[in-house]
Amino acid sequence: MFLERLPLGALWTNGYLVWDAQGVGFFIDPGGDPQDILSLVDNRGVELEFVLLTHGHADHIGGLGAVRSRARGGVLVHEDDASMLSQPESNLSAFVGGAIELAPADRLLKDGDIVRAGSLQVRVIHTPGHTRGSACFLVGEEGEDPVLFSGDTLFAGSVGRSDLPGGDERILMASLEKLACLPDATRVLPGHGPETTIGQERRHNPFWPGGRR
Numbered sequence: 001m002f003l004e005r006l007p008l009g010a011l012w013t014n015g016y017l018v019w020d021a022q023g024v025g026f027f028i029d030p031g032g033d034p035q036d037i038l039s040l041v042d043n044r045g046v047e048l049e050f051v052l053l054t055h056g057h058a059d060h061i062g063g064l065g066a067v068r069s070r071a072r073g074g075v076l077v078h079e080d081d082a083s084m085l086s087q088p089e090s091n092l093s094a095f096v097g098g099a100i101e102l103a104p105a106d107r108l109l110k111d112g113d114i115v116r117a118g119s120l121q122v123r124v125i126h127t128p129g130h131t132r133g134s135a136c137f138l139v140g141e142e143g144e145d146p147v148l149f150s151g152d153t154l155f156a157g158s159v160g161r162s163d164l165p166g167g168d169e170r171i172l173m174a175s176l177e178k179l180a181c182l183p184d185a186t187r188v189l190p191g192h193g194p195e196t197t198i199g200q201e202r203r204h205n206p207f208w209p210g211g212r213r
Contacts, residue, residue: 001120001141005189006040008032011059014191016149018139019046024118027067028052028137028149029191031059034066041070049117050107053077054151054191055134056084057164058093058100065102074106076115078126081133081166082108090165109135127153127179129172130160136179147187148198154179154188156196159207173209180209 002025006015009032017040019025025046030037041048050073053060064085068075077085085102088094109115111126123138123146130152140146152160153175162169184199201208 001139001144001147002044003147003189004040004044005195006037008036009059009062012192013059014189014193015063016189017041017044017046018117018120019044020118020120020141022118023047024049025120026050026052026071026117026122029054029060029151030063030067031061032063034063037063037067038070047072049073050115051075052122052137052149053081053105054136054149054153055131056081056091057131057152058091058096060151060191061085061091061100061102062093068106076107076109077105078124078133078135079108079110080126080128081131084131084133092164111135125178127151127172127175129153129162129168129170129175130164131166134160134175138182145183145185145187147189148179148182150179150188150190152191154201154205155190155192156188156194156200157205159205160191173207176207177209 013031016028048071084090088099093100113124125136186198
């Protein structure tokens with residue numbers, strides 16, 4: 001599995017291009033200038049199977065309109081965030097200088113779903129709390145340790161906000177319990193900031209289940 005991080009937009013949202021040895025892949029969270037994203041896709045010679053969204057906030061969907069046309073399978077998002085794509089108040093774009101209203105997703109995801117792009121397998125882990133439909137994606141190939149793309153659920157040393165519409169701190173803490181069962185060596189690639197590991201967060205993140213705040 002190959003991957004490349006691309007910081008996007010005013011909030012430096014981490015978008016990720018992920019692909020296999022045959023050049024088949026997908027993009028996670030196209031939150032900024034779509035030309036930057038498509039240039040990376042072209043430079044790496046990747047055929048996009050679909051676009052994955054960890055959740056529906058504006059800083060994660062800002063470049064979706066143009067990028068989705070290059071993805072054969074369209075846009076995939078958890079069903080509980082589906083309405084955010086077309087509602088500027090829900091995706092918060094109405095409050096940050098430009099309403100984003102997009103066409104519906106092409107596939108709605110549920111917890112435990114498995115989707116594939118080439119030899120890559122993506123397992124959907126529903127992790128509400130930042131938004132109702134926030135999801136993490138556990139991605140890997142056979143014989144490799146999978147990588148967790150955690151969106152705005154889990155950051156290095158912190159977690160996503162739960163005080164925005166659709167957020168709930170209690171539910172977010174319960175979502176972290178789902179991630180706590182992953183091996184310590186699991187790489188975590190968040191929606192903002194540097195990468196980390198499950199073990200690092202288990203030891204040092206004050207929001208981790210059983211930790212102190």
